[in-house]
Amino acid sequence: MVTDLFAYEFLRNAVFASLLASIACGIIGSYVVVNKIGFISGGIAHTAFGGIGLGYYLGINPLFGVIPFSLFAAVAIGLLSRKARVAEDTAIGAFWAVGMAAGVILIGLTPGYAPNLFSYLFGNILTVPADDLRMIFILDLCIAALTWLFSKEFLAISFDEEYAEVSGVKTTLFYLLLLCLIALTVVILMRVVGIVLVIALLTIPAAIARLFSRSLGAMMLLATILSALFSLAGLWISYQLDLASGAAIIVLAGSVFLLVHMARFVIASVRGR
C-alpha cells in the first residue's frame, strides 16, 4: 500500500483526510465524552442528512448543504432542550428522524439518480476529492482556533456548569457554540466514516484516551493520535481485504475499545485478589 500511496492520488487524499479528520475528532470528541453528549452528536449527524438532500436538490456540493443544516440542527436541539423545556432526548429524536426524512424527500424530488448517497451514509474516504480536502482543512482550523480561544470557558462548562454560570460565564452561549463545533466536526467525519457511523468516531478514541489522561488537553492529543491510528489502520485493512473503509475503521476502533476495557477489568480483578 505504501508504494500505491505515492502512485494514486485518491490514496494520498484518503490519508490526508484521515489525518485532518482525526484532529477535529480528538478535540471535539473529548468534549463530547466528558459532557456525555454523544447522542446529541448523533442527532446532529443524522439531521445533517437533510442537508445532503438539500445539496442534491439545489445541485451544489452536498457539503455546502450540510454545513448550514447541521449548524441549524445544533442550535435548535440545544435551544429546545435548554430553553423550551423539551426533554433533551425528545428534541434529539425528533430532529434525528425529521432531518433524515427531509433528506429522503429532497433527494426524491431531485430528478435523476443520486450517485454516491451511500458514501454519505457510511463514508467512503477513498473518494474524497481535493476540494473537500481543502474544506476539511479550513473547518479543522476553525475548530482548533475556537477551542483554543475559549478553552477555559469550555472546560468550565464541561466540569461544573453551575459554577461557570455563577462566575458570569455565558453558559448557554458556550454550550451552543460547542454544539456548533460538533456540527462542523460531523461535516468533516461524514466524509471519512459517514453520517451513521460518526457517533462512534466521536466517542471511542476520546473514551479510550480519557482512561490515560490527566488533563483535557492531554486527552485531546491522545484521542487525536488514536483516531489517526484507527483511521489509517482501518483504511489499510479495508484496502487489503476489500472492505468498506468507514465500517472497517469503526469495527477496528470498537474492537480496541472493548479490548482496553477487558484488559482493565482483568488487571483490576487480578490486583483485587
Add this chain to the structure above:
Amino acid sequence: MNHEVIRCEGLCVELGGAAVLRDLSFSVDEGEFLAVVGPNGGGKTTLLRVLLGLQKPSSGSVSVFGAQPGNSPGRTGYVPQRLFFDRDFPLGVMDAVLMGRIALKTPFQRYSKADREAAGEALRTVGLSSLANRRIGALSGGELQRTLIARALAGKPELLLLDEPTASVDPEMKTTIYDLLDRLRKSMTILLVTHDTGTVSRFVSRVLCLNCGMVQREAPSSRPDGQAIEQAYPYKVDLLVHHADRGRKPTSKS
C-alpha cells in the same frame, strides 16, 4: 463603618407552585460570619441560589453588594454542597482551582501567571499544596471539599457562600474546615448554609434559622418562640418564623 453586603426584603420563592421561602427579610453586614440553619427542605439551598442569581425570587427584593444577585461574580466566591462530577474527568486539582479565576477574566484571555499564583496561594490556604497535581477524581471527600473552597478563594472574593461544607466529611475534617473558615472571616464576609447546628455555633457570629414554620406545622403545640430558642442557643439568634398557616399578609400570593 459597616457596609451592608446582603439585603433581603420580603423575599418569597415558589418552586413548582410550592412556597419554599416566604416573606424572608434579613441583612448581612461586611465582616459577618453568618450560619443559615434549618431542616432539610427548609429552603437553605434555595436561599443560596437566590443570592447567587441562579434562582429568581417570586416576589420581594434581594441585593448583593447593592446590586441584583449574580451581577458581581468577581466579588462572590461559591462553594457548592457536593459536586456531582464525573470521577473520570481528566482534571488536576490545580486546574480545578484555576477555574475560580474565570470570573475575573474576559472570554479571550487565558489564565496568566498571576492567576496561577493566586490559585497556588488558595491551595496553600486550604493546606492542599502537595496535591496540586493530583487528579481530582482521586481525592477524598475532605480533600475535594477543600479543593472547592480553594477554587472559591482563588478569585479573592469579598463574600464567601458555602452550601453544607461539612456534610460529607469526617468529624476531624469538619473541625479543620471550621478552623479554616475561622481564619478566613478576618478577610471576608461568610454565609454558610448547614444543618449542623452543633459545631457551627462555636464559630459564627450569628445564626439565621430558616423555615421554622415547617416545624410549627408539624407540631403546633410545641411552637418555638424567641425566648425558647434563645435559651437553647447561647448566642444571638435571628428567629424567622414563617407564618405558614396564618397567612399574615393577604397580599402575598400562595
